[in-house]
């Protein structure tokens with residue numbers, strides 16, 4: 001009898017303790033707790049699903065701050081930040097410019113963002129995940145743009161194709177020193193069809209595809225700076241116009257890695273060479289669309305701008321361009337291997 005009573009007393013104590021514990025858990029405010037999603041359903045614009053940016057930020061442990069006019073939005077965390085403007089596709093992540101597919105809008109006085117921009121830009125860059133299974137990065141395919149009968153831009157007696165190949169050769173030297181294997185889509189001044197270039201990279205077993213070009217503005221010396229392109233994700237429009245891409249391409253398997261690689265190379269070029277930042281962009285270029293590995297296309301300065309032209313035409317400056325590109329590749333590789341492109345959630 002006494003034993004039974006003792007047992008039941010013990011049980012009662014346990015029940016009371018459990019109840020107190022449960023009450024305490026519910027009562028104590030947890031600053032990191034994820035708030036329930038807003039009661040308003042996720043909005044759609046022209047059939048495209050959007051999410052409330054402030055709710056998304058809270059779920060990721062980021063602060064979401066709007067300016068007094070509600071025109072600028074800043075997302076902030078210890079490890080990084082993003083700035084976005086209402087009704088604009090321009091954004092910056094840790095101070096580096098990039099273009100969203102749709103941009104953010106305001107609804108019910110709150111910022112909303114297309115789900116595809118969340119997934120393929122903010123999540124990919126602020127919360128990168130290691131590829132699963134891991135993809136080792138050993139062989140880099142370099143594609144010097146144009147060649148042979150296709151000179152690319154021509155400025156006086158200077159053809160873009162020449163400087164694309166010269167830059168590619170400098171990049172190769174540095175990649176070899178860093179222990180990478182390097183293959184070219186063209187080693188000399190010859191014409192190669194666009195569709196053949198990613199095919200050559202695939203046959204060589206390349207892990208990354210890097211197409212090198214230079215820009216040139218017609219009748220103007222004003223435009224300057226660097227642009228880094230990656231393939232347009234499925235179901236989104238390209239930066240320079242056109243409707244959403246609805247046909248899956250080989251590149252779409254790498255939508256996240258494409259922008260991560262583009263961002264790292266672009267960041268390195270902009271920061272180390274102080275080049276004008278024209279942003280990470282998306283395009284349906286054939287060489288990028290057909291790449292069956294993560295790939296980018298770099299427009300490494302304007303031949304038509306005196307400041308950029310120095311970097312393009314001078315060997316020493318070209319070596320610095322090459323160094324910045326290789327640093328970006330190394331940074332991407334480290335991120336993919338250790339998941340450290342930026343801290344993870």
Ligand SMILES: [Zn+2]
Nearest residue numbers: 145152213214
């Ligand atoms: Zn070109």
